[in-house]
Amino acid sequence: MTQRIGSAASIRRVAALATAVLATTVLSAGCGTGDASSEGTGAAPSPSADPKAALLAAVPDEKDPAFRFSTVEGGEKFDGLVDPATQGLELSMSEKSQDPEFTMGMTFRVIEEDIWVRVKITGMPGLQDMMKLPKRWMLLDRTKLDDASEVPVYQNADPANTAAVIRTAETVEDRGNGTYGGFADLTANADIRASFSTVDVDALGDAAKKVPFTAVVGPDGNLASLTLDVPAAGKQKAMKLVAKYYDFGKAPKISAPTGAEVQKAPASAYEMLNG
Structure with missing residues (x-):
């Protein structure tokens, strides 16, 4: 339930690549070695004469201050920040490998057309160095990416596409x-x-035309959450798709990394993202 803010495909490829790098290193060496439910306080909104219009009015827009968001769709979870004033977006995701055991986190930062990525591997010291991935922010050149849809873009202040869902x-x-x-x-x-990205709309058949949702507007008048209850269909289990928006005006503004905290992305970063 997102705009084009990327998918978990990139992080899965990263984890797979890390495992492959580790395996190669071991063979050559011959030895082994976010509660986002805050919705504010105060009086609840009064009933509206036009509920659909009132709900759409609560969806974040370009006039809103910076805020945080999270989305859960099946096994995919994203956390992030939106700063409409700078056309800024920050998106974080992580993937855990069980064998060998380590966790790989990846954060994208977007300001207008510029994009940076930062990778953090925990649970296995030395693996990030083996993969030749800096720990600093890396400035990406979109023209060097095989599939630009795998990395985020800033489209508007509604990253979970809630308004589009409500309008249907x-x-x-x-x-x-x-x-x-x-x-x-x-x-x-x-x-x-x-x-x-995880819902087979065709498999749902007619049920896809009438998927129940529940939305909550916080006392501050901002959309706090939207939950879709997707029914089971074929091999697809029933699931809840949840988007949460929170910390309006409390979240930090998004700015470009500077100085020693940033560098141009090396070839290893494009290898990671292009798979």
Whole structure:
């Protein structure tokens, strides 16, 4: 349930590459070796005469201050920051390898057209050096990426594409206390279909046209969460897709890395991202 902010494919490739690098090193050596549910305090919003319009008005836009967000879609989880004033986006994800055991984290930072990435490997000392991956921010050249869709871009202040989902509902019910409900049509258009990386919309059949959702607007008037209850279909289990927006005005502003904290991305970074 996202705009084009990338997918977990990149981080999976990173983890796979790290495992391969480790295996090669071991063979050649001959020996082995984010609660995001904060929704503010105060009085709940009053019931609206037009619930759908009221809910859409709560979705973040370019006038909002910096805020944090998180999304959960099946086994994919992202955390990040949005700073509309700078057209800035920061997106973090991680993947854990069980054999060998280590965790790889990757954070992208985007400001307008510029993009940086930072990699952090924990649980296995020396692996990051083996992969020749700096621990600093690395400035990327998008023209050197095989598939630019694998890295984030800033599109607008609604990274989870919540407004597009809400607009597909014929009607929205105001359930009181800032809670709204309705049914989303995941087949409405190509952009909606592209918002879901782990949901087989075709397998859902007619059920995809009426997926129940619940939205919560915080006392500050901002959308706090949107949850889609996707039913089971074929081999696909039922799942909840959750987007949360929080810390409006409390999150740090996004700025370009400077000085010793940044360098141009080396060839190893493009090898990582291009798989």
